[in-house]
Amino acid sequence: MTFGEAFFGMSWLDAIIRIVIVVLLMTVVVVYLTYGERKVIARFQMRLGPTRTGPAGLLQGVADALKLLCKEDVRPRNADRWVFEFAPYLTFIPVFLVLAALPFARDWGVRNLALGMFFVFAVLGLNIVGVLMAGLGSGNKYALLGGVRAAAQMISYEIPLVVALLAVAMLAGTLDLNAIAAMQESRPFVLVQPLAFVIFLTAVLSELHRAPFDIPVAESEIVGGYFVEYSGIRWSMFQLAEYAALWAFSIFGAVVFLGGWQFPFGDDWGWWWQLILTLVKSLLLILLIFWVRATLPRLRMDQLMSFCWKALIEVSFALLLVNGLFLYFGWSEIILAVVNWAGAAAFLGAIYLRAIRKPAVENLVGAYKHAGVSPP
């Protein structure tokens, strides 16, 4: 066996055609995701959103893309030239690699890897590098702040994300994404592991810098974060990477938790139904993410970090432990599902109770503390 056969398996032409199809699909999806987000958010705020460009504003994304391509590409004088110019591409490469490992229908992805889920984790870690390079290379304090915030946030939330997905991989007994999807013929894993799904969604919101975790790109605080200094085509590379990552994560979540191309009737109705299932499920997850953005206000940085380190990580490790116990003693899946639903209800209930509690000011904080005056 030569290296080529061992590693790449199929022919080069086949791989290139598949990559081209996925990239084209991704470009169209990203253009319409920006349109879709504006429409959905507008409806939540009782507005209309884009209506003028094309029928119902459908060409808005195309017009925006053309405008961005024509804009001047400005580079600040004290920016670090090569770091500044390569950073947008480095944020995009990991997202693209994730897309190459996802199964869209039975055995249909760019590559079906035996370690698919682990590949996604490994590649996601590289995503931070581009953000950090943008923050460091811009020669701008706001960009630096945004980069530091983004890196701290992404490193932290990667842990509960990975642990919650590993809990599901334990039940499936494999890391192969195609096999995980095929296993969900009778029930999607979200019915068995709702707590893992909640942790996954929360961590994904944070990894993508979506509201309420959009602190690194908060316009009202640090004027836009790590891509402050970018304009034109490089700025649009950041946007492309962000929306492509949103789509990739949604497909990933749909495959792992919602049954991917398999549930329901995936095997019986053929490949077109499998493709529709994957895409519709991923769009539902994206809609949920937009919905969260329209509903919740932005958190503070310390709230964000303490929520991850003091709540999410502990809960996800407990989940891993409980799943291990169930697998070791071979208890039935129904009991596991009931325990997990109870856990998810308790977790969400605790968050809700904490959110609606009355603020109890016991100690003076901030400026009051230094001035020594009593709070109003």
Next chain:
Amino acid sequence: MITEVLWWIVAAGVVGASAGVVLSRSVVHAAIFLILSLAGVGAIYLFLTVEFIALVQFLIYGGAVTVLILLALMLTRMGASGRPEPLTGAQAPFGALVAAALMATLIGVAVATAWPGDLGGSPTAISIERIGAALFQNYGAPFIIMAALLLVAFVGAIVIARQEDGD
């Protein structure tokens, strides 16, 4: 054929990036070259068909370690990116000596050892199940001791870094 060409490109990239780490004039550039170099080593692992090790290399060295270095740079030298600064001092010859000795040792060990499982010069793929079984069954105790050691170091680092009101 095309795989061998790719291998040479990746290998040249690793060597070039490693040279960039020690020769570049700015710490930020050196850190970014380090990421390139480590990711290239991960790609070399892919050519050797040890996919799991390759992915671990990307995850730990490409993702976590170098990000920590970059984060530390951001927190300590605000906006010092791109400015040239001297990276070599009086200890440079000793560093070169240690590096040369280490390289000689590693090459000697790699060439002299009869590695198990190499059939006819081509590498054998090892499944993740075998790695998992070895890690958690045969070598379970060392694994747990390592984990405890890391936990102690972690708690110790937090205690040292933490500043109470009175400090």
